[in-house]
Amino acid sequence: EAASTVKSFVQDKFTTLETALNTSNVARARHKEQKLVLEKLLGLEPAFRQLVLLGEQGQELVKVSRYVTRRSTERVASNLFLNENQERKYISSIYIDEITSEPMVTMGVPVTNVFGDVKGLVMAEVNLKFMWDLVDSIKIGKNGLAYVVDKEGNLIAFGDISRVLKRDNLVHLPEVAEFVEGDEATHESSAGISKGILNTRVVSNHAHLGTPDWAVVVELPVLEAYETVVNALILSAVVVFF
Secondary structure, eight states: OHHHHHHHHHHHHHHHHHHHHHHHTGGGSOHHHHHHHHHHHHHHOTTEEEEEEEOTTSOEEEEEESSOOOOOSHHHHHHHHHOOOTTOOEEOOOEEOTTTOOEEEEEEEEEEOTTOOEEEEEEEEEETHHHHHHHHTOOOTTTOEEEEEETTOBEEEOSOHHHHHTTOBOTTSHHHHHHHHSOTTTOOOOOEEEEOTTSSEEEEEEEEOSSSSEEEEEEEEHHHHTHHHHHHHHHHHHHHHO
C-alpha cells in the first residue's frame, strides 16, 4: 500500500502531462497557443517547476518556468530521443538543485499527431519535495515509518526533511542494500529483523516501484511487530508461575 501511494504520485504527473497534450493538440498549435498550454499546466500542477516543449529534432520550441533556471535541457533531450522504451515515457535519475538542495527529476512524454507519429516531446522538471508530505503521512502500524530510496541507496523522501536535503545514503542498512544489489524480478517480499533508519532494531521490508527505479521501505519496531507473541509469552509465563 505504501509503494502504491508513492507510485501513484509519479503516475499522476505522467497522466497530467498526457491529458494536457491529448486535449490541446500541441503538435499543430501555433507558438503562442503552445506557450499558453504550458503556462496553464504549470499553474495547475505545483510540483512542476519547469516545462519545455521540444521539436522533432530535439530543438527547444517553448519553455515556461517558475524560476530562472540555468539547467540545460540538451542532455535530457538527447536521452529522450534515444530512449526506445515502448511505453514512451521517460524519467531521469534524481539530481539535486544547486540552489535549494531539493531532489528533482525530469519527466518526458511524446507529442504525437492524430496518426500517432511522434512530433516532439514535453519535458517537466518535477520537484520531489511535494512527495515528502505524502510519504510522511503513510501510517505503518502505531510507531512505524516509511521512506523512499533510489537505486544508489540515496534517501529521497522521509519525514525528517533535513536528512533528505543532505542526501543521506542508506546503503549500509540491510533492507536498502538488498534493494540496491537485487532486482524486482528476483525480489522476495519477506520481512526481517535488522537495523533501521533510526538505528533501532526493526522489522523491515521494501517494495520496488519499477518505474522509476526506486523502492519504498517500511519499518516497524520489533516490539510492536511481535506484540501479540510477546503478550502470549508473558501470559504463558504468568500461568506457569502460578
